[in-house]
Amino acid sequence: MKVLPSRLEVQAQSVPLRGQVAAMIEIDHVSQVFQTSARQDHLALSDISLTIEDGAFVSILGPSGCGKSTLLYIVGGFVNPTKGVAKVKGKAITGPGPDRGPVFQEFALFPWKSVLGNVMYGPRQQGVKPAEAEAQSRALIEMVGLKGFENFYPKELSGGMKQRVALARTLAYHPAVLLMDEPFGALDAHTRTRLQNDLLNIWERDRKTVLFVTHSVEEAVFLSDKVVVMTRSPGRIKQVVDIDLPRPRRRAELLLDTRFQKYVVDIERMIDDTGEDELHP
Ligand SMILES: Nc1ncnc2c1ncn2[C@@H]1O[C@H](COP(=O)(O)OP(=O)(O)OP(=O)(O)O)[C@@H](O)[C@H]1O
Numbered sequence: 001m002k003v004l005p006s007r008l009e010v011q012a013q014s015v016p017l018r019g020q021v022a023a024m025i026e027i028d029h030v031s032q033v034f035q036t037s038a039r040q041d042h043l044a045l046s047d048i049s050l051t052i053e054d055g056a057f058v059s060i061l062g063p064s065g066c067g068k069s070t071l072l073y074i075v076g077g078f079v080n081p082t083k084g085v086a087k088v089k090g091k092a093i094t095g096p097g098p099d100r101g102p103v104f105q106e107f108a109l110f111p112w113k114s115v116l117g118n119v120m121y122g123p124r125q126q127g128v129k130p131a132e133a134e135a136q137s138r139a140l141i142e143m144v145g146l147k148g149f150e151n152f153y154p155k156e157l158s159g160g161m162k163q164r165v166a167l168a169r170t171l172a173y174h175p176a177v178l179l180m181d182e183p184f185g186a187l188d189a190h191t192r193t194r195l196q197n198d199l200l201n202i203w204e205r206d207r208k209t210v211l212f213v214t215h216s217v218e219e220a221v222f223l224s225d226k227v228v229v230m231t232r233s234p235g236r237i238k239q240v241v242d243i244d245l246p247r248p249r250r251r252a253e254l255l256l257d258t259r260f261q262k263y264v265v266d267i268e269r270m271i272d273d274t275g276e277d278e279l280h281p
Pocket residue numbers: 001002003034035036042044062063064065066067068069070071233
């Protein structure tokens with residue numbers, strides 16, 4: 001899904017929500033119809049209901065075009081569902097907010113700002129004083145493994161480094177929920193593995209709720225508490241799989257673990273069973 005307004009400024013203006021609740025996100029009978037340019041209605045999502053607990057890491061898997069991004073954008077408040085309601089902390093989502101931090105490729109880094117400038121942007125917009133915003137941002141840059149690159153500009157960074165900056169920039173808002181749309185999809189296998197490990201380490205520190213869209217079954221099983229498998233278009237939930245593997249997880253160990261391998265094979269079969277990976281206009 002491709003057309004998104006740049007809403008970073010909007011997110012930065014509202015006040016963050018606080019407090020722990022059991023259900024962080026509730027998606028209640030949500031359907032989404034898009035009008036295509038040919039003026040035909042296209043049912044992208046059909047009657048999706050899903051509850052995501054506070055602090056859970058949930059991945060969404062499914063064939064291309066099944067509505068994964070659309071679901072993420074509905075939770076982000078960038079798309080209003082045609083039917084049903086999506087809630088965050090019990091409140092209906094009516095637009096973007098700083099409680100939900102998107103890590104989407106559409107939210108490209110500001111090319112005219114340094115790494116530090118990009119990460120500091122959110123806290124400064126939220127009224128954090130410059131010295132404090134800088135200290136917080138430097139700590140986050142270190143946390144995502146970019147210490148020493150504070151004064152670099154996006155064009156001087158690799159794809160993986162840009163993703164790290166994007167993650168630090170979103171974390172700087174202190175969102176309760178991270179919304180990640182194939183954040184590592186464009187990276188080489190080695191960088192992808194490193195970023196998966198780093199993301200898990202960061203997540204294990206403060207257990208934010210994460211909603212993560214990916215095409216990689218292995219990545220989903222490695223990272224997640226739950227994997228949501230969707231049917232092909234129109235997207236419905238086929239199955240929610242609880243990933244009962246101990247944490248902290250080490251990728252090298254898990255790859256040899258028969259339980260991990262079984263989850264991957266079972267979920268791959270579920271996706272194959274959703275039908276041919278055909279795209280329909
Ligand atoms: N703004 C839009 N206007 C019209 N149709 C749209 C719009 N956004 C998405 N769609 C359609 O909705 C369906 C779901 O799109 P979406 O991007 O959510 O799927 P996806 O599962 O994330 O796909 P992929 O895995 O290929 O990224 C597709 O058929 C797409 O063409």
